[in-house]
Amino acid sequence: MKTVPFEPLDPALYRETVRRALAEDLGWGDLTTDGVIGEEQRARGVLLAKSPLVVAGLDIAAEAFMQLDPGAKVTRHMKDGDLVQPGTIIAEVAGYAAPLLTAERTALNFLQQLSGMATITRRFVDAAGGRITVLDTRKTPPTLRALAKYAVRCGGGTNHRAGLDDGLMIKDNHIRLCESIRGAVLKLREAGHDMAIEVEAQSLAQVDEALAAGVDVLMIDNMSLDDMREAIRRSRGRAKVEISGGVTLDRIADLATLGAEYVSVGAITHSAPAADISFEIERA
Template sequence: MDQAACCEHVRRALAEDIGQGDATSNALIPSDALSNGLIVSRQPLTVAGLPLAQTAFHEICPKLKITSLSMDGDTLESGKPLMQVEGATRAILSSERTALNYLQRLSGIATLTNRFFQEIAGTKARLLDTRKTTPGWRMLEKYAVARGGGHNHRMGLHDMVLIKDNHLAALHNEPNPIATAINRARNEHPKLKIEIEADTPEQALAAIEAGADIVLLDNMKPDVIRKIVRANGRRSRLEASGGVTLDNIRGIAETGVDFISVGALTHSAAAVDIALDFQ
């Protein structure tokens, strides 16, 4: 993760939460009070977000002593410690919610990603995320996917060409929209990978013949995917996407596809239960 961007993200989050000041902690807690807090898991999870949590605490009080008791990417059982925070009580209380928000959200993504990752263990398929991320959180959520065992697809519209159904629909007057789209993209962006979405086996084979680097097989059944894998002959790399669940991802992976992309990794991951308890 970009450290400067992460620090700025945390500063905005703290400003949103604290505003003009922590009215409760400032009213109740003496300024010289000290505490020792332990951040613990309350369910099995895969950890992500510890650097952001530490940044949140240190933005409020650089003198807080932070001890990491786990690492991002670790899989923990319920009741296991993630981090210890020692120092000014007011500072810990004022930054607690922001730190936990990062940990709960990002660990939730890492945890779900790891469940999908474990389902395809032993196959050649790589698990990919998508652009279906929370606005302003893409860098962080894709980081969490990587900590859970997944791989990042394109970061945005700028670093890879992905020709989707609406792009092809806009080229409906062309005699061969698929070949036209791939050729135009290749001429305009010769250094970028060219991927194209196929809704049917016929579109997939046309994209392979036209020289696409990657063909996305959208919402296709495993038996259909398997036939396209055989016909492809390793000319293009193949990605399965659409309707992928924990129940069916293994069968999709066993077709021989190179990638499986799952939007749910970021758009449907539930936050996990993590708490900070004073000792």
């Protein structure tokens, strides 16, 4: 697993995504706003936290406002990665009223979804208590993987593979088609990739086969607690272990005591509830 430094996202990773999201919402125009708000009317709005949350995606929300009003001024009171309480003003936005209203939903969609991912990630990380590294997965919204994985970093999690070209992982379907773990591992070694090899194991027999093949990381998937303990015992000094499958907040504290190095949690990116954030606007 590679630790990606926690730093602001390169705007090139989201600028076009924001443009397409605005175009999707705008269509032929914001009929209501155009009909009731004057072109020269100015406004000021605040992004307000309405539940405890970890902020993620503030620059992306700001981009939505500024694409429609390049002169808009965004004042950040919080930053990505901050844990905030209900009633906290995350940021203020000042500019022409009509573009602020038109961009509101797109800005909130990004900020709420990414903050939701960061918030649930922080809960898993806190529950793990530093005893195991919490990883994300490739179970991310299509076309938004870079943003989702950034949100995980905001929450204190660690990124697993960014894509299929970012690591070697032999999963259950690979094994079925190659007929054996050993055969799949040999083929990868023959391919000459200078990367660690990870193998998914769903039984202790597969654990033994993977260890005999000399894998670097063993993913133990959907095993009982007793089998996980035994798999970790057998792997000690031979391979690092990643726990996967059925990982919930209720179980993470117990899983963290087993001695594995990693636990991967698909839910932090595919099932995170949106954070409760509103945009409150008034005349400037």
